[in-house]
Amino acid sequence: MCSKLGEVPTAPRSSSHYFLLPVMRGVMPKKMISSLNIKRLSALVLVMAFFMPLSQCTHSSSLNQSQPPTTTVKYAYSHTNKLSFEMAASVASFFWPLMFISLTSIKKTLNTNLYFKSFEFIACLGSAYMLLLLNIFGKLLYGSYFAISALTVYGLLTLYEGIMVFRTKRHNNALKRDSAKNAAPLS
Secondary structure (H helix, E strand, O other), X not given: OOOOOOOOOXXXXXXXXXXXXXXXXXXXXXXXXXXXXXXXXXXXXXXXXXXXXXXXXXXXXXXXXXXXXEEEEEEOOOOOOOOOHHHHHHHHHHHHHHHHHHHHHHXXXXXXXXXXXXXXXXXXXXXXXXXXXXXXXXXXXXXXXXXXXXXXXXXXXXXXXXXXXXXXXXHHHHHHHHHHHHHOOOO
C-alpha cells in the first residue's frame, strides 16, 4: 500500500503470484490477473479441446483407385468405448489440470510445495506426449491447437511458479542461516 504521495503501490503477495503489469503514472490497476486464474482458464480450454476434433487422416486403398480417399477425424474420446489404459491416459491427459487446481484451492500450502509443482510440470509434459500420440499421423485440427496452446500456457505458468517457490525457499533458508549466525553468542 502507499504511505507517501507519489509512491508506487505494490500488489499484495499471496499464494498465487501476480504478473507485473505496467505501471502508468504510478497507478496500479485495481484488479490484477493472477497466474491461478490464467491456469484455470487454460484448464477449461484443455477440457473443451477434449470434445473437439484433434486431427484428420486421409487414406485410400491401394487396390481400388476408383474409390475416393476416406477421411477419418480423430477425437480424444473416440476410443473410449472400451475400458483400456489408452482410454484412461487419454481422459487423464485432458482432465488432470482441473484436479490440480481444485487441490490447490482446497489446500493453499500445495501452491508453495516444490514437489507438487514438479509433479504438476511432469504431468503437463505427459499430457503433451499423449497429445502427440493422439495426433502423430494426422493433420492437426483446431482441437489440437487449443490443447497445445492451453498446455503451453499451463506448463509455462507452472514452471514460473516452481522457480518462484524455489527462489523463495532458497532466500528464506539464507535468511535463517544469517539470523542464526548473527544471533549466536560470541564466546
